Amino acid sequence: MNLELQRVAYRSDATRPDFALQLLAEILAVSDRNNRRDGLTGVLVVGEGRFFQVLEGASQDLDRTLARIGADPRHTGI
Numbered sequence: 001m002n003l004e005l006q007r008v009a010y011r012s013d014a015t016r017p018d019f020a021l022q023l024l025a026e027i028l029a030v031s032d033r034n035n036r037r038d039g040l041t042g043v044l045v046v047g048e049g050r051f052f053q054v055l056e057g058a059s060q061d062l063d064r065t066l067a068r069i070g071a072d073p074r075h076t077g078i
């Protein structure tokens, strides 16, 4: 097993200009569940219609998670 940690950081733009707290709550709930399962840690910063996220974990888990995040229509311009 390869336990070496990898770290990734990205920024993106919310697709909807009226990005709501409800949407953020949904993202956080799913992220909390999945990231615990996959042993990922990180931070998500949200403001002025933009996201900034840092994620850290094993590279396979990071790759899978980033593929899902990259395909998420709630943001763009990653």
Ligand SMILES: Cc1cc2nc3c(=O)[nH]c(=O)nc-3n(C[C@H](O)[C@H](O)[C@H](O)COP(=O)(O)O)c2cc1C
Pocket (backbone or CB within 6 Å): 027, 030, 031, 032, 034, 035, 044, 051, 053, 055, 065, 068, 069, 070, 071, 072, 074, 075
């Ligand atoms: C800015 C942003 C950050 C996200 N961060 C995470 C994350 O850290 N972990 C995660 O599993 N999903 C994250 N998501 C949600 C994913 O895009 C996707 O909806 C989710 O992983 C699907 O999980 P499910 O297949 O269990 O429903 C994020 C979405 C956005 C828009």
